[in-house]
Amino acid sequence: MRYEAGIAGGGGQGIVLMGTILAEAVASDENLYVAQTQSYDPAVRGGRAEAGLVISDEEIDYPEALELNLMVALNQAGYERNAGKLKRNALVVVDNDLVNHIVWHKILRIPFTAMARDKFKDERVANMIAMGALTNLCEYLDSSAVEKSISSRFKGEVLDLNLPAFREGVDYGAKVRGSGFDSVEEEDIEI
């Protein structure tokens, strides 16, 4: 088994942090191997940010995620950079407001950033909400393991902000998982 996930967005959206936390959660499963890679531009805010996750039940030879089973895109550019890496039946999860043009047959649009802004008054927790949702969309991500990884990384006020956001994401993911996925064919796109 080899499962690959790609997380893409811009600098400052906490993309690499997401990759790290999710990889740490997977690593705690004694039956799974995990490798996490990252790539970003020199700009600390803005620019390009990407994290790749390879999950396997055997030792991982090649650590980069190039054939994605799952893509999470937190902005349009992130989606476009990775669209070519999607496997045939891959699931694409995007931020509803930040990714507008998309062509795929298995899409889930979630307003991560809007939820973060409206509910938690802080756009920075969009990545926490996204991670929560992913625990219900990827069979190798266990919500309690991810929660443990988040808890070990933050404390005080930051944890008090991040943890509820993560849990909000978990609930949202459970809700949308049952409701099916969008599908957008080429001709549907308005340009």
Added chain:
Amino acid sequence: MPNGRHIIYDYLRTTKRFPHMWCPGCGLGTFLGAFLRAVDKSGYTKDQIVLISGIGCSGRISTYADFNTLHTTHGRALTFATGIKLTKPGLKVIVIMGDGDATAIGGNHFIHAARRNLDITAIVINNSVYGMTGGQVSPETPLDVRTTTSPYGNVESPFDICKLAEAAGAAFVARSTVYHVKLMERLIGRAIDRKGFDVLEIISQCPVQYGRRVGLKSPVEMLQWQKDHAVTQEKARGMSEEDLKDKIRIGALVDNEAPTYQEKLDAMKQSFKGVE
């Protein structure tokens, strides 16, 4: 001369194949004598002292003196000294550099070592020229002087090493000439005794590569020049800026107490022990 035996026999290496490589009339021998007498009075044993030098004529001092000695790269002696001092704070670390060494290629290391206030004694022997490589212009060569690389006269202004050291944060800054040999010995002794980063500028003579280019025909004339141009701090106080213009201030110029790098580090490490 205790028991009739000259101090240099206790401090120069018996295992080294002498003679040394300095030219007749060079100031480095006089400096080395004063340095060894000051060390002898300091109470430090030879095992406790690390003597580090850069590259150039002054760099060879470390070869001759019987301490833990390190002959480093050009301009970087202070960086090696930093590693040694931080690893073995109990050792007395003394660095000897030339003017090109300390203020040209090593200028950055010089100001940062001063800024850190490491417990290091830095001695800059300033002969206003690159001697070993053939008499090239240095950051300490006065304006208009003709050297092998300023054949039409030097167009760059020299650094004032002491002011540079003071501005960079050195705790103790002093200057002597080779001619003022007793003062030189006293100042070396004071620098060794003190904690913090000490800078000592020694105005020295290079008869071969410098003196003959500026009309000072012999080592004696060069020493006479040092004598004529040096003014003590006391004397300088009574003089106008105009009178001081071509003079060399000698003596202790800066003497500040400030916590050293090591003291701040120790305090930081103490706080870890508190946590446990």
Added chain:
Amino acid sequence: MQKAELLQGNDACVRGALAAGCRFFAGYPITPASEIAHGMARELPPLDGTFIQMEDEIASMGAVIGASLAGAKAMTGTSGPGFSLMQEHISYASIAEVPCVIIDVMRGGPSTGVPTHLAQGDVMQARWGAHGDHPMIVLAPSSVEECFRLTVEAFNLSEKYRTPVVILTDEVIAHMREKVILPSADEIKIFDRRKPTQPPEWFVPYRDPGTGVPPMPAFGEGYRYHVSGLVHDEMGYPTTRADEVDPFIQRLFHKISRDFDKLQWGEEYYTDDSTLDIVAFGSVARAAQRAVKQARERGMKVGLLKLQVLYPFMRRKVTKLMRNSPTILVPEINMGQISREVKRVNQGKCKVETLNKVAHETMTPQEILDKIGEIYA
């Protein structure tokens, strides 16, 4: 049993260094090596070690050498541009025989290049970047676990041979996180530099004791000796005499080359019956590993030698492959640096194919597979 954990390549280097007994780090900020400095700045002071951020990389390397002379195991970490600045003092460490470890996390070059992107362009700089004729040990991990293990070994080798050791990683290996189980302290073999056993007055600092590696006292231990970047006689004093210069330089090389057979560290995959062998290192070796597996699934008899030691170049293992395979393929993210070494030791035994990429992206298994297909066609 040690716990499994998720660790980044750079952090694994930090952990390896600490496990090996490193207690001094001097460095200057540069990506993608920053995490090494961050880790050392955090971990060393509580261990009574020293971290210092110097004014530049030249100074960092000087401080590292000073610390080592004073008895500490010392290291620095940098990337290409900083590595260039360090060469002056790597040369010094080589001639003065000062143990120290330098990690170069390669990034896209030349010059400032592509700061956060992958490349393997510093291979030749690691070997020949320092001026003058000198030996060099260069290690190249290709996983997080190897970052730990080879950092420990880098210290062991530097202490054993009194020589600078370079660890070449690349941006992918350095920033990648992998699940690893690190060995416990008692499972790790540590080598400390040999100290003189005779009293100071009998001590001849640079006399060959037979191993090529003279014992090394620390400053302040009563052995007042002279350390110099000038070629020196057995006492450490400068010499220009041919009868002293020649044996000195010979000894510098010979102390490492005499153990050449012990430094053939590499992992082989499917090389028993292969007709095409890949020689790779660093992150490219990982892509090659997958490509080889995929090629085998397609019935192509491809093998892989993953180099962990780049220098001294692993001639023994590489030439063994050459005797069995008509073709060797060398994929790397540069215009051909390790392939030059492969060609150098080849001497007409087989055909050496290269696969080079310089767009500062990872080499993919597919790209290697395509090349394998091309060779087979």
